[in-house]
Amino acid sequence: MKLLTMHDLNMVDSLSFSFKGTFDATGGVEPALTPLVDALEKYADGWMPTLVKSTRKRRYSREAVWRAIEERRDEYGSIIGLYRSESPAVSLVLNLTLAQGQSTLRASLDVQPLPFFREESSRSLAAVARAWAAQYPVAYASAHSNADEQLADSPNFGRDDREARRDGFDKIYELFWLNIFGPKLVESVGRERMLSTPAHLVEELPNGSILLVLWPTAAEFASEEARVVQARAHVHLRPDLDFDSVLRTLRERSAALVPVEPCFHPDVAPFLSRLPDEFAISERQRKIAELNAFRPPVPEEWLPVAHPSDVANPERVLESYGELSEGLVAALHTKVPSIMDETAESLTHLDFYFWRENFPERYT
Known part of the structure; x- marks a missing residue:
């Protein structure tokens, strides 16, 4: 059973839900969670995890969760x-920091593909978020397109790593499809202002947090209508921002995610077709457009007829070439298995390996 990996998450867009809450584990982890x-x-109707993984894999059950935590x-x-191998694929990583008094729960949920989240599925995700936030107090949590989060530079939002770690989400840097604002952030903005945000759903939770959902369906986050709502809500919470500027940035992000059909130059298509998946999902469409426009240079040298040798010992030179090629095969046959086939396609695979490993800069 294949589990969702980081590589898989970079293949197509997914809904990413990041949650960090606190809880009291003095009575035991099981009752707390x-x-x-x-x-x-x-x-979690339709996207419930089916596997639990710790030191081993088990089919999902509550007992499997408690056993995995202890292991x-x-x-x-x-x-x-916690994973789901069938569609939609699910990866839910639970990271528990257990301490005397207040413990911390970090939950990182990814569900792929994003188009799964139409109205009913979006409501189910919001219900899970509401229940978790009501039980485990948060400073801030959000759910959104993984690709669009990358374009927004989340969670740094233009800050360096040190500043982002120090300050966290201490003001409304960005609004995503689903947002949970803790009491401190709510009070910094103003509770009444936040409750009057023009959005699909604004709900005050019993612990003082506020759940805000911008649009009914997560899958439509990049539509023109959803972007207008996103910009209007952001400017409502941040009156210092300019609506037109915010909306222009959001439209640029939507445009960056519009699929681009690969149409590579035939001479280099076998090589170029392997490159897009190596880029972050947020950059991929722009890279495809750049590669579509690439034209290989016209050859500067042609050897239509044989030329006399210009080396003293051609046989020795050919022998040295053979030794070099044998050394290359010995060094790379496990990383580029097709090199053993000695075909034209083998050269394409070799070129791709050298490109990915950043030769020659990395080794010279």
Whole structure:
């Protein structure tokens, strides 16, 4: 059973839900996390994880979750994964930092593909987010397109890593499809202002947090209508921002995600067709457009007829070429298996390997 990997997440867009809450584990991890599992089982219709992974894989059950947490537990906490191998693919990583008093729950949920989240599925994700946020207080949490988050430079939002780690989401840098604002952030903006945000759903939770959903369906986040709502809501919460500028940026991000049909020059198409998947999903369409426009240079040298040798010992030179090629095969036959076939396609695979490894800069 194949599990969703980081490589898979970069192939097509997914819905990414990042959640960091606190809880009291003094009464035990199982009772503290039961509400989390309750919400998943009740609301995750159509995208419920089916596997639990720690030191081994098990079919999903509550008992499997508790056993996995204990298997991976150390003096700092525990990390386990919940997965769904069939479509939609799901990866839910639970990272628990266990301490006396207040413990921390970090949940990273990715569901692929993003178009799965039409109205009903979007409501189910919002229900899980609502239940978790009501039980495990957060400073901020969000769910959105993975690709668009990259374009927004989340979670740094233009800051360096040190500043982003130090300050966190201390003001409304960005609005995503689903947002949960903790009490401190709510008060910094103004509770009444936040509750009056023009959006699809604005709901105050019992612990003072506010759940804000911009648009009914996560899959339509990049539509013109959804972007207008996103810009209007952002400017409502950040009156210092200019609506036209915010909307222009959002439209540029939407344009960057519009699929571009690969149409590479036939002379280099076998090589270029392998490149797009190596770029971040947020950059891929722009890269495809650049590669479509690429034209290989016209050859500067032609050898239509044989020329007399200009080396003293042609046989020795040919022999040295053979030694070099044998050394290349010995060094790369496991990383580029097709090199053993000695075909034209082998050269394409070799070129791709050298490009990905950044030769010659990396080794000279």
